Amino acid sequence: MSVLVRLALGVLLATAGLVFWGVADADDVTVSSVETAPGRVGLVLTTPDLAADRVEVRAGDVPLTARVTAADRLEADAPDRGVVLVVDTSGSMAGERIATARRAASGYAASVPADVRVGLVAFADTPALLVSPTTDRAALAAALESLRANGNTALYDALPVAVAALDGVSAPRLVVLSDGQDTSSRAGLDAVTGLLAQRSVPADVVALASDDPALGRIAAAGGGRVLPAAEVSDLAGAFAAAARTFTHRTAVEVEVPDALAGRTADLTVVASAGSRSVTATVPVTFAALPAPPAPLPPTWSLELWLLVIGTFSAFLVAAVLLFGLVGRKEPVPLEDRIERYGPRRTRPVAPEQGQVARGALSVTDTLLGGRADAIAARLDLAGMTVGASEWALLRLCGAVVLGVVAALAVGNPWIGGPAGALAAVLGTHLYVGFRIGRRRSAFQDQLPDVLQLVAGSLQSGFSLAQALDAVVRDNTQPAAGEVARALAETRVGVDLTDALDRVADRMACADLRWIVMAVRIQRSVGGNLAEVLLTTVTTMRDRAQTRRQVRALSAEGRLSAYILVALPVVLAGWLLLTRYDYMRPLFTTAIGWVLVVAATVMVGLGALWMRALVRVEV
Template sequence: MTKLRALIGLVTAGLAVVWPSTAQADGTPSARIDSVVVTPGQASFVLTTANVPSKLDATTVRVYADDTALPAQVTPVGNRTTAAAPPRAVIIVLDTSGSMAGSGIAAARQAALSYLTGLPNDVQAGLLTFSDQPRLVVRPTTSRNSVRNALARVQAAGDTALYDAVSSAVAALDAARLGPSAQRRLVVLSDGVDTSSKTPLTSVARQLATDHIPADVVAFRYGSDDASAAQRIAAASGGRTLTARNAAELTAAFASVARNFTARAKIDLTVPAELAGRRVSLRLTIGSVSAKTSVTFAAIPPTPRATPSPTPAAQPAAPRRTVWSWQLLALLSGVFVAVLLAIVLLRWQGARHDTGRRLAQQIDRYGPRRDESAASDSESAAARTAVGLIGHALRASGAEQGLAKRLDLADVKRKPAEWALFTLCGAAALTAVLVLAGVDLLLSAPIGLVVGWLVQHLSLSIRIARRRAAFSEQLPDRLQLIVGSLRSGFSLAQAVDALVRDGTQPAAGEFSRALAETRIGVELEAGLNHVAERMECEDLRWVVMATRIQREVGGNLAEVLHNTVDTMRERAATRRHVRALSAEGRLSGYVIVALPIVLGTWLTITKPQYMSPLFTTAPGVVMLAGGAALIVVGAFWIRALIKVEA
């Protein structure tokens, strides 16, 4: 079977040599009309030409309907976005063997540059050089400067691996993945026969024929060398063989093969009223080249008496507007319910904690009843139902105790279920804002939940940190009050009770916990130690330790606490002094860390096309991850530099 396939390939290649494709071999000019579209009073089509030296514009293109000349607007197709056209690519396969040294490589370079100039703008051009081995210098690209810069650096040395070079060029075009409808070609320049290829000629010819890639071979200064191999490569899939004995003929040969790529243009016609609805022979001429096809122009509809129905282009938008309207209505309804529930909860909570209002309601029982009570009861019932559902969910998930502890530390007078309900209301409002801003609902809902949870977690953390800081600031003064009470003859428990009655928060509230624990049998030192753990106060732990030592060894507790207070105040003064000295470093750290984040976010919002390579390309993602890692390392480094233990 392998031998049979090889025989078929040889016969096919031989027939290609005997009967090459005339359309490509002789460079005959041609034109074709494609993609005709007719509308009332208008018509358009795509003009495709090959080997036409004239430029496609309104002065060279003439369009006729039967014998009537039609006004035509000619728009050259210079890129794929102007009209639906398949991509096109060519690879210049350049011989850089030792025989091309000197004037040969200079002539080849100049001819290749003129070839690039003659290519249409949308054609992707690449460069592959070969001597002992082929080397793909530039992959197919529309950037002509890349190829020009590469041509300026080529040097001639070594043997000639022509067959390997053609095979590698075909593989490079396959790797470009231009699609099945793409136009692909090779332009091969060689000044001699192959001397060092590992790929046989039969394989190269079969590969060209199978992939349908025409190869135009320019035989430069062959002299008496056998050009049959070059002819066979060119004929394998319909290319051309051109000979050149000097630099001028080489440039002319490259200019000739450059016209193999068709020039395209979009033609827009204005159809006169007398031709509307008629079938005509549409004929186009470009100098001596012509093309024609039959077209039936669209009839002009009569003027409607009533409001015209939506055009076909506008009809598909109606379902999208309907879907969007339903989504928006459902979202706004959900936000309204959430906000209403939050308002009801606030009113109910305020009524529950308002002693004066409760007293007024109790007195009101002995007077005439008012109708507002029913509305108040219904609001309370709705709020209780919502809070009950949220509370059941928190208990089922085991999160109620942890949230209750954090709320207690933050001194938030809310139940865990009430706080979670507020969080859900905030998440719903954020989801609504994101949807109205154009973000998909399936993405907005998770973002709203995550951001809502983060906001409530951070707010509680900030309140807890501030409360603990306030406790630490108040502790020396509160301890001084205890010292004064002890010197007046009070016991330690009585001195702590006097501190609680003073009412300065949060110290009074926390010390009252210690007194409450003593009433159920806990030692006062253990209760104070629990307060130190809740407030994460190392100074209070030292006070408890000093109290226990004094109880075991005896001594004046008031004097011990007085010395402890003096030490705490000196440490606090030193700590504030250190913070003042390190303020500049901390501010510099904040600016340095925030600057790339803020600037990157601003550029992403204002100029997304400028920042998109960072998110859409592999090098950009690597750079983004590296930058984020360096920012984190720098933040920790700055923190270590400015942190001074006091």
């Protein structure tokens, strides 16, 4: 055979060896403990000689995301595996032999799977159990470093000690290292081989430069094998071959897309370590996705809802009929009796109340208790003629009706009902606040004209009270009504400046407070009050003009602030209505809630900052 032919055959055999070494036989690879759950599959891959550190999984032709998980995911019923290293430390092992044996045994312990418990028995003149089978590789390494070679060989006595150390292990094994014949054991070869066969303990015998037939009998007794090591340098390879007798178990977690939920497919698992890989296929039926929660069924029938709507609509009508057509008149209030002695004004005639209306108002008054006065004062400040009990009854009826309408619109009475009632209560409260603000702003705008009229009256020779009465007769609301209230208080003994102070407090008017202070100073030291008022009017008008000019100049900034603050809110609301699935992670995940809170805080801080920029005090 020529040299080229030999070279070609060598390359071919080497390539075939690499191929068969790189891919394990699929028959030796098993998949077990397959657990399916919505969105995931867990399994355990058992390989004959591969500690996988990465996996690839396909369902048919669809690649799936997979990862190797912790060892506690492995089968709970996996066998308890243990091995005892029986190492010859007789004098013939001294020098390089014992040092190489220590390194080879350490490599063996590092190569076997982590769940395999490894023990150590050393024998020379007598055997000694140095380490009971354990998964603590550090303790084993320390014991191996303590091995020293001297004395004779008691191999047959060491084997029963090693077998006894494996009591309770469901899958026991021995790895025996010896370099010669037994010279000092009390036990015989037949007794040792009989024990191994009886206990079904296979022994892999590493024969270092020895062809003793007793080593072959020891290996054959329990179903082990002889691993020859002609030279000391062959020990590492022999121990590595012994380590490959253990199978490796790898826990794999697979993510399943929603498109595969409920389907059956062949799951192909490719586990790799370095350049080696193994493949296994198992049919799997993926778990179906959980059914979406059913909408809350309506707790009330349609007929009952219609009955509720009709009942509360009738109740609302009864509340509106507070101004009934038949009934006795209420006593004349004290304020009306006082105003009989002041300027004549046309007042709306209070309608008479019916019996049902009076009963409803009586119950409402009882429920309001001490809050009735505060509500009445707020309504009066807003310029509303309705009473406190009437307003509370109207708010209640409106809350009930709007709650029923919202519940029907939403389809869930436990959400729509409270939301509608809350909207009605807040809406009425904001309505009163809006009327109060508008009335105070109108009073502020009318004050210069009122002071101009008072100053003209004073220059004509009228007293301050008479000048204020001229304002009342002019009947420009709300200024005329507030001044009339102050004059009515003076007729029962209240000082005019104190009455005007109360008007300033009601209207939140700082300018009127300064006017009252000027009147008090004029009363104390004298002077021309008309001239003071005219100067004040000029100042107030100039300041009002400046305020309007500032508002005109800052209108663009205020509009920008409104748009920037409203834009994220409006956009979020629109996306919630049209793309709820897109927005759902914001309200169903922890990071989503963090983002919502952060966005709310940032928008609030931005609104405050822009408000400070566009707000100019004049």
